[in-house]
Amino acid sequence: MSGTSPALQPPADALTPVRHPDAPAPGEPLGSHYAECFGCGDGRPHGLRLQARAGEGVSVTAEFTVRPAHQGAPGLAHGGVLATALDETLGSLNWLLRTIAVTGRLETDFQRPVPVGTTLHLEAEVTAVSGRKIYSTATGRIGGPDGPVAVRADALFVEVKVEHFVEHGREEEIRAAMDDPDQVRRVRAFEVNP
Ligand SMILES: CCCCCCCC(=O)SCCNC(=O)CCNC(=O)[C@H](O)C(C)(C)COP(=O)(O)OP(=O)(O)OC[C@H]1O[C@@H](n2cnc3c(N)ncnc32)[C@H](O)[C@@H]1OP(=O)(O)O
DSSP states (O other): OOOOOOSSOOOTBBBBBOOOSSSOOOOOOOOSSOOTTTTTTTTTSSSSSOOOEEESSSSSEEEEOOOHHHHHTTTOOOHHHHHHHHHHHTTTTHHHHTOEEEEEEEEEOOOOOBBBBBBEEEEEEEEEETTTTTEEEEESSSTTSOOOOOEEEEEEEEEEETTHHHHSSOHHHHHHHTTSSSSHHHHHHHOOOO
């Protein structure tokens, strides 16, 4: 069964998303936005280490290989981990818009089981923008980029100011990210428009 709730239907006057002029070229890897990110960082031993690259328009592709630490049932990926892979891929679209945004709603369909050792081939795109609301959709395929869809999601990201992280994040991590001498890493940690 699949379907999208009314909260994820863009309003009739929603705008077509616009790729930021400084967005990485299609095919270019986006790299991790934050080393400690469970979705894409190298600093988390059991993290997903998802690798995303820019696509055409406001779209990305990404891969994530399911490891034993990601199991739910024996030999199968945990559904929450798969939702994380979708969320991370969708979140990386922010870098093409150069908008700071967080997931407000994520609706996921799990259509096929995903065994350990499988590489999930993900694609995501922004479909519409309305004020602070960013509507997007993603699929995860197995067996190759053109293989059958195993998981899919529709999402609503909501634009926030950098204060969202500063006010709500634990101080020690915020401080460490803010004090990073590497300007690019500092900017990417919060996906802030430089
Ligand atoms: C740096 C990038 C990292 C990327 C990592 C991957 C992405 C993530 O996992 S982010 C982490 C998970 N997400 C979060 O922690 C977000 C927690 N939630 C919040 O902080 C708030 O609820 C937040 C910011 C989403 C919205 O709050 P607020 O800023 O007060 O906005 P609010 O006025 O309530 O809503 C704005 C609009 O969005 C809509 N909206 C907000 N939440 C939802 C929702 N869950 N479903 C549908 N619509 C929603 C509202 O209806 C409103 O619409 P309209 O403008 O038409 O009235």
